[in-house]
Amino acid sequence: MTPGELLSLATQTCLDAAKLLHEAHVSVASKGAYDQVSSADLEVETYLRSALTSGVPGSAVVGEELGSASASVTWFVDPIDGTRNFVRGIPLACISVAAAVDGQLVAGCVLDPFRDELFTAAVGVPFSVRSTGLVVAPGESPRPLVLTDIPLPGSPYSGEMELLSSLMEVADVRRVYVTALSLAWVAAGRADAAANLGIHPWDVAAGSVLVRAAGGEFWPVGADGFVAGRGEIVGWLRSQLEGIVS
Incomplete structure (x- = not known):
């Protein structure tokens, strides 16, 4: 097929x-x-x-x-x-x-x-x-919008609270606890980036296809993390997560 x-x-x-x-x-x-x-x-x-x-x-x-x-x-x-x-x-x-x-x-x-x-x-x-519902065309913002579940409860990684604090200084942050939908929203331009740790292949497989098809980037980070999106915030998030999982 x-x-x-x-x-x-x-x-x-x-x-x-x-x-x-x-x-x-x-x-x-x-x-x-x-x-x-x-x-x-x-x-x-x-x-x-x-x-x-x-x-x-x-x-x-x-x-x-x-x-x-x-x-x-x-x-x-x-x-x-x-x-x-x-x-x-x-x-x-x-x-x-x-x-x-x-x-x-x-x-x-x-x-x-x-x-x-x-x-x-x-x-x-x-x-x-x-x-079939109300759809608003994504507008521009002076700060990137980032979707993340970090810090995760019971996470084995240290430094997540510090990452969240640093992220909130440079971006608007939403914690939604639904990774696949976060990636779909990034693909649709409703958010600039998404990043998480503690994920599994089924969490990101479909969303990664959507993001890349919409012209964005998707980067695995470590054994169970990812960063996806568009713009400079993607590189910043990637370096931050790599520092946590290394």
Whole structure:
């Protein structure tokens, strides 16, 4: 399948999976001191896995809740990015699906089910936003807008509080706790950069495709960090995070 065909399958699968959330009776369990999983996470990921591997026989899934495998075509799935927001009724969460072919990410889809906004891109398919709600064209600001979850509770890294303090001197900062949606907003020009530590491949796979397709940069940092965006703030953030994880 072409990247465009993989994107079409990912998009339709995300849209169908979002319908499950309207009927979900949500229960919550702990995944550790600072993380949670809901019954909706498990139900949505089960659906995504079935639909994607049926659409591309022989493909494999790397997912947050139900394990990981790899194949020539591999899907990266986050059924609900922002679970801690979702279970509290805070409308900051999304469904994220990306496709990789022979290890190279080629398509990404992020769906915000609360605002019915769909962010998509693929190799050969331009970045696009489909929204049925109010959309305001991003304006200019004298300071860059940065999305980050730093400092993370229970983080193994020192220096995160100092980084946040320094960042607030040079940028407007928002902490949203939903990495895939943060990257989609960067791609759409709503923020200038996003940066996080403690991430997993399914957190950033789709978003990295979107950012690069929209003309931005995406840089892995260390084993579990990234910086993405446009402008000088990207280089500044990258050097700061590299100093923390080294």
